[in-house]
Amino acid sequence: MLGHIPLGQFIPGHSPAHRLSPVSKIVIVIVSAVGIMLLPGFYGLLIAGGYLLLMMLFTGGTAVYAFKGLKPLWILIAFTFIFQALAVPGEPVFTLGAFDVTRQGLEKAGLMTGRLLFLVLLASLLTLTTSPIGLTRGLEKLLSPLKKFGLPVHELAMMMTIALRFIPTLINEAEVIIKAQRSRGSDLTRGNPVDRIKALIPFIVPLLAGSLRRAEELAVAMEARCYRGGNNRTAMKQMKMGRIDFAALTLALLFLLISISARLAGW
């Protein structure tokens, strides 16, 4: 029912991409995203595509799921393309009802959709190869300089970790509750809109009750282990930068450099 893999679900593995420190992966993704946005023109798209392909080679096959996860996005992508194709004035290629589809429009649409696609793929490569916990730890580390300005970085990261940790649990619980209520004849497809909204109550109340119970249990468990916030906490698994981190970061910076030069050169 809810069994398909959502876009960017973490898939455990041992590929170089999995072994990179989350910190460097986040930096690489940001740097590469800027690079993709900067690269101009058709050749720029080609280079970005090649660069992404290179990255995917280091994910040990996990990248396949980035493409599988795209399926639900095709409407968004198609919409971007059509909107761009119709919105740009210029030399008409053919007409579609009241609209002229122009050469410039098609070019622009192709570029925009290409970039959008690449950015989505890039982001899902990060989440496919990084556990949610690793991701928040990485973010926490990257944002830690902001602590000086009073931002509760550790607490925010902890909240995110807990939220991410409980999403699969909640999905499982929702699945069970949906099955149980359907077994008692719950039907969401019957009656007028008010009836249909009312029909949601049997699903929402137990789910809410369950989450509250879980939250309470978790709070007690954390207190029992003397958890008290961020100061002076150390991590069990230290995130160390290794040689592959520097190699990957260098590659990403190189890509950014190329995009900046291409943009400045006005391709």
Place this chain on the structure above:
Amino acid sequence: MWAIEVENLCYTHSRGTPFEKAALQNVSVKIARGQTAAIIGPTGSGKSTLVQHFNGILAPQKGTVKILGRNAADKAVRTGLWRQVGLVFQYPEQQLFEETVYDDIAFAPKNLGLSKEEIKNRVYRALNDTGLPENILTRSPLSLSGGLKRRVAIAGVLALQPEILVLDEPTAGMDPVSKKQFLNTLKKLQQRNDITIIMVTHSMEDAARLADWVLVLDDGRAVLEGTTREVFKQAHKIISIGLDVPVEVKTMLKLRQRGIPVRSDVLGLDEAVKEIVKVKEQLKKPGG
């Protein structure tokens, strides 16, 4: 006539993803109407997956499932099955949601579209069957203790008055007294009408007390099937897949190990005692 006919059923959870898990592999089983069947197996053996095919919650991926003679491959059949097949889920207490216990038990009969009068009758009967006191009806189900919640949830399915009642580990986590009470409830239900009861359990003891027919699952496959006595004859096989057998069966097996020729397929303590006494008498006789 068969209540349940399953043939070569296969089911894989999360099919087509790296998390896929074959939960059922070529399972075949037939359960006759009016019988009480137990499905036993260690944790993760596919018991819940199998029984969720019985009321149309899961669609068969491979093989056929026929419920009361109708093929569950047909979506229209599946969506209507909840009317004839009541399924009590594992840990059913999390499905409670109404403001009062009465409304929660009445939820399924209401969905059946019954009259107010009939709904009320059914709620009271379900309450009686599960041994709940009437003063509980006005309380909020969410405020009850775990054990009471469980019973209210079971009453909510009994109120469907289904032809086939499926219970997924209804006694998990119950204290011995409640468990005994509950099994007696099922016994009464068994006698009263032409109901088919299917109970999923870890416990051979419960199976021995209640079931006419036992299916043993291990790692998604049916490894043993037959009348309760037939299955108990193969106690060693049940032990080898990591399940416990009742203490009287264990005793008999130990006695056999010591060379005393008692039967090991005894159902219940009384039978065990009779068998031991009988064998003892035989051994006393000269030349016996």
